[in-house]
Amino acid sequence: GAGVSQSPSNKVTEKGKDVELRCDPISGHTAxxxxxxxxxxxxxxxxxxxxxxxxxxxxxxxxRFSAERTGGSVSTLTIQRTQQEDSAVYLCASSSYSPSNEQFFGPGTRLTVL
Amino acid sequence: AQSVAQPEDQVNVAEGNPLTVKCTYSVSGNPYLFWYVQYPNRGLQFLLKYITGDNLVKGSYGFEAEFNKSQTSFHLKKPSALVSDSALYFCAVRDNSGGGADGLTFGKGTHLIIQP
Known part of the structure; x- marks a missing residue:
């Protein structure tokens, strides 16, 4: 089946702007x-x-960082008033619920704050 | 608090030789231990994990790792390296006592370079 997907793959923003990053986990993964x-x-x-x-x-x-998960599936990570130190790759992962289960990672969103 | 140390930023190995990537950990309870690999511009891929039981665990692509409780180590090994094994390797830990954070704690990563 499909893996974890993330969008956008790249995001360039100006300092002080808000950004939203999206994650679609593997279907059926509760974590x-x-x-x-x-x-x-x-x-x-x-x-x-x-x-x-x-x-x-x-x-x-x-x-400045917050996240929500709607309907137990898609998640959005929001960064308000972005700073240059927020520049990074943001990775999302999902797993079946158990602390011992491996996590499956998405390809990431590369955020650049100018 | 939980932590992971990968003492080598880079490991160089000739193709066909055995390889070892070192990892030590610290947790208050018992550990769940993981190895992940990251190829350039790709996400992390799971290689193997230790949960309980046999100290030697086998994973993808011929990799294995040995859990050593007394030395709090979980070194990654492969008997014969391939050029295609060149990548960034991460060791990660999670405390199974419920006292730590719910996410994985990762080491800084080790660049593995296999020379033809």
Whole structure:
């Protein structure tokens, strides 16, 4: 079946603008994760959704970052008032629910803040 | 808190030779351990995982890894390297005690370069 998809693949924005990044997980996967990959910080966990439970937001770097997951499927990561340090590749992953299950990653969205 | 260390930024191996990519971890409980590979301009691909049981786990593309609890290590190995194995490799951990974050904690990654 189809893997995790993300859109857009690339996003260039100006400092101070808001951006929305989209993730479509693998059908049937109840767990959805967002990560950020940057040269300076490596791969960082941002947020985790599991079914209808309250998300684990412990990795969000500031209150400018938020995410939602509608209907237990598609997720949107929103970054408000973007800063240059937000430039990174944002990766989405999904898995069947169990902490021991491997996560399947999408191709990522490359965000560049000018 | 959980953490992962990959002490080598880059590993160079001649084609046909065995390879090892090192990983050590720290968790408060028992670990779930994973290896992922990333090819240029591609997403992360799962290679293998350790959950419980046999300390030697086998994964995709002929890779294997050995869990060593006393040394808190989970080194990735392959008996005979291929040029196509050249990529960026990430080790990751998740604490199965429920005390850590729900996401994976990744190492900084190791560039594996296989020379013809």
């Amino acid at each position: 959805l994760y967002w990560y950020r990959q940057s040269l300076g910080q490596g791969l960082e966990f941002l947020i985790y959704f599991q079914g209808n439970s309250a998300p684990d937001k412990s990795g969000l770097p500031s209150d």
